[in-house]
Amino acid sequence: xxxxxxxxxxxxxxxxxxxxxxxxxxxxxxxxxxxxxxxxxxxxxxxxxxxxxxxxxxxxxxxxxxxxxxxxxxxxxxxxxxxxxxxxxxxxxxxxxxxxxxxxxxxxxxxxxxxxxxxxxxxxxxxxxxxxxxxxxxxxxxxxxxxxxxxxxxxxxxxxxxxxxxxxxxxxxxxxxxxxxxxxxxxxxxxxxxxxxxxxxxxxxxxxxxxxxxxxxxxxxxxxxxxxxxxxxxxxxxxxxxxxxxxxxxxxxxxxxxxxxxxxxxxxxxxxxxxxxxxxxxxxxxxxxxxxxxxxxxxxxxx
Numbered sequence: 001x002x003x004x005x006x007x008x009x010x011x012x013x014x015x016x017x018x019x020x021x022x023x024x025x026x027x028x029x030x031x032x033x034x035x036x037x038x039x040x041x042x043x044x045x046x047x048x049x050x051x052x053x054x055x056x057x058x059x060x061x062x063x064x065x066x067x068x069x070x071x072x073x074x075x076x077x078x079x080x081x082x083x084x085x086x087x088x089x090x091x092x093x094x095x096x097x098x099x100x101x102x103x104x105x106x107x108x109x110x111x112x113x114x115x116x117x118x119x120x121x122x123x124x125x126x127x128x129x130x131x132x133x134x135x136x137x138x139x140x141x142x143x144x145x146x147x148x149x150x151x152x153x154x155x156x157x158x159x160x161x162x163x164x165x166x167x168x169x170x171x172x173x174x175x176x177x178x179x180x181x182x183x184x185x186x187x188x189x190x191x192x193x194x195x196x197x198x199x200x201x202x203x204x205x206x207x208x209x210x211x212x213x214x215x216x217x218x219x220x221x222x223x224x225x226x227x228x229x230x231x232x233x234x235x236x237x238x239x240x241x242x243x244x245x246x247x248x249x250x251x252x253x254x255x256x257x258x259x260x261x262x263x264x265x266x267x268x269x270x271x272x273x274x275x276x277x278x279x280x281x282x283x284x285x286x287x288x289x290x291x292x293x294x295x296x297x298x299x300x301x302x303x
Contacts, residue, residue: 002170004197007276010173012200013038013049016250017058017109018237018267024070027059028094031109037269039102044271050173052102054109055236055250056181056204057123059091062236062244064159071114071121076137084134089113092126092134100132105171109204109234110140110180112160120161125178125204127169138178139163142186151210156182166192174199174274177229181205184219184233187226188300194227195301199279205233212247217259224253228282228289230274238265255282 015034020027031054041047056062060070072089076082084096091111099106106128113124123140141163143156166189168177177193177200184190184203193201201223207216216233224231231253236246248265252272261272283289292299 001196004175005170005172007199007274007279008173009276010051010171010274011044011047011049012232012252012272012274013044013052014232014234014250014252014263014270014272015052015054016235016237016248016263016266016268016270017055018239020058020061020236020239020242022061024059024090028091031058032094032098034267034269035098035104035106036102038271039104041271042269044269047271049104049271051105051107051171051176053107053202053232053234054204055234055246056110056206057112058109058204058236059111061242062206062246064154064156067112067121067123067156067159071112073114073116074124074126074134074137075116076126076134082134084132095126096128096132096134099128099130103130105130107176107178107202107204107234113139121159122163123156123160123180124163125180127178136167136169136178138167138180139165140180140183141166141189142182144182146211148210152208154208166196168193168196168198177201179203181207181233184223185215187223190223190227190229190231192301194229195299198229199276200230200232200274201227203231203233206236206244207247209245209247212249216247216249217251217262220251220253221257221259224255225257228255228279228286230254230279232272235263237267255279
C-alpha cells in the first residue's frame, strides 16, 4: 500500500443536486453547471474548494427499474489508466472534462454501470483528479433491499450486483475512503478504510423520507466517532414529483461527531473547511486508535 499523505487543511463542497429527470443529457448538463458553480466558490464568499462531490445516481432517476436503461460502460481497472476519449461512458467524459476545467478533485456521485465483460449492473462511484484523470471507482457493496411495511419496499438486487472491494484515493491533502448510501449501515467498511489511513470518508447517498429521519444523521455521526474521521454524505435534492423521494440534508461530520454543515431539502451547495487539528485532537484525547484489543476480537482490516 502506498504511503499515506498527511492530512492538510482543505475545502470540501457537496452538491445537493436537483432537477434530476428522465433526460440524461439534461441531467449531465445541469450537473456540469453545478460543479462549475461549486468550484467557483458559489455560496462560500468565493472560496474555491479542493474537492467537489455529487450525489448518488446523479445522471438518472433513482430506482431499480431505471438502472438498466441508464447504465453505462466505464472499463476502469486499477492496473491501467483509462483513455477517457475512448471511454463509452458519456458521464465519465463529462466528469473528467469538468474536473480538469475547474481544476478540482471530483467525486462523481454514482451512476448505473454495465460491466462489459458480463453485462452485470452496478451502482458505481467514479473519482477524478484536477487533470481529469479517472483515479478510482467504488461499486456499491451493500445493495438497498428493504421492506418497511406500510412505508417503503425497495430491492436494488432486482437489477444490480454488489461490488466486492473497499476503495480509497490519495490527494495532496488527504486519503479519502469511498462508500455509497446503504454501505454506511455496515461499520466494517468504514473501519477498513480508516485503518488503511483514510482521514475522510465520502459516501454519495439517497436516503428516503422513511429512513432519512430515522438514521441519516445518526449513522454519519456513528461512523465519524467510531473511526475518528471526517464523514460526509451527499444526497440528491428532494423532488416530490419523482418516483423516489430523497431525504436531502447532505452533511459533513467531524471526528468528534459534530455536524459541521447540513443542507435542507432543496438544491444547494454545502461548503466546509476541513481542519486537521480536529482529527488529531480527537485521537489524542480519546485514543481508541491505539487501544483496540485484537487479541480479543479480530481486526476486520487485516484480510
